[in-house]
Amino acid sequence: MNLVLLTEQDLESSHGNLWRARIRDVRRYSHITRIHGAKVGDSLKAGILNGPIGQAQILQLTDQEILVELNNLELVSPPALPLTLMLGLPRPKMLKRIFQTIATLGVKQLYLINSYRVEKSYWQTPFLQDDAIHEQLILGLEQGCDTQLPEVHLIKRFKPFVEDHLPDLIGHSRALVAHPYTEAPCPRELNKPVTLAVGPEGGFIPYEVDMLVRNGFTPITLGQRILRVETAIPFLLSRLF
Template identity: 40%
Template sequence: MNLIVIEPEDFVAADRVRLIDRRLVHARKHLRLAAGDRVRVGLVDEARGDGEAAAANLGHGEVLRCDHEALELRVELGSRPPAPSLVTLAIALPRPHTLEKVLQQGTALGVKRFIFFHSRRVEKSYWGASAIEPAAVRRQLLLGLEQCVDTVVPQVELHPRFLPFVEDRLVALRERGPVLVADPEGPRPCPRAVAGPLCLVLGPEGGFVPFERARLLALGHELVSLGPRILRVETAAIALLARLAPDRVGE
């Protein structure tokens, strides 16, 4: 935990929070905090619109108390989180364990919009899994924010039907920037260091069926590849996001 993420309901005074959940356990067991220590804290910033500036919700907390009952901090906020990724990440709904990895790691890499959709090779049972319930999804997002020292909670969309997702949602996203469909059969390598908004689409681990691939191509979306190796969804997502990220060295 590189950041203690706090919520509005944690405040017991204007500049003081009291934590009694897993954050207390982590502070005692792993961070071994004691009165007088300083830690990084950030107040969650929910559901920002596209292009809307993040609030200055990062700062530090002074430990007032850390024992079996509570972690109490005096907090001072005023810094902004890192710049977000401009990639919308759209993935055929993976198995629950993989979903958790994608949410955590994608959030850590700055993704602010996740879209999960159905395709032929997605198990229908995944749509009934507890991992896609709002509370479970939010927990993974917060874990990602704690890792990367960020406060803006990503938005998550669920599209349980393939054609409406492709013909309506992807078409709308294409108005903001290109749609790149990652596929081992893609005719050209995925581009590097892309500036500006785009949507990255990943299929299921078994790949898109021919009809789905043809429909994506018919709508003008571009198929790109990382090479002939078949990667796990979480591996492909991380590799592609890293490849697409603009080079900010020297900024």
């Protein structure tokens, strides 16, 4: 937790630009007291969800809660990536880590999309419930020192999404699909918006790649090595931006 991220429920009162917040949940309480070893008077880097970043000074620390006062809320989050990321729905056990990773890296628009190689049962996982997604995104934001919550969209039908909604979504961005069996290397350091599609385990099937290409996507490859999705995401984003 490189940033203490406070939500509306934590915030208590405003006095001009000063806010107080009470941290009552076990996860943050024990992280702040045990890992940071923070004491009354200490200041921690803190931000308000979808708001500014400053310092949280500890006013009181009981065995129930931490009362903090927010000061110098004058910083903003690091710039978001100019990216819309479309991922073939990964297997459930990978989801928590992927939500964290995209939030840490600054992705703000994530579309999890069905595909031929996505097992139908994956859509039933509790990790896709709103609360569960939110929890992991918060962890990722705390890691990346960012307060701006990403939006996650669940797209259970591939074809109507690609044909009816994707063209608008792409807009003027560069649309790329990561596909191991193509020749064009992933471009580097693009200074423009990107819509990036990454297949599920085993990749998009040729029919799906063709449909993406017909709707404006260019296939690109990361080379001979086939990466797991949680490795491919930071690898792709580091290269593109």
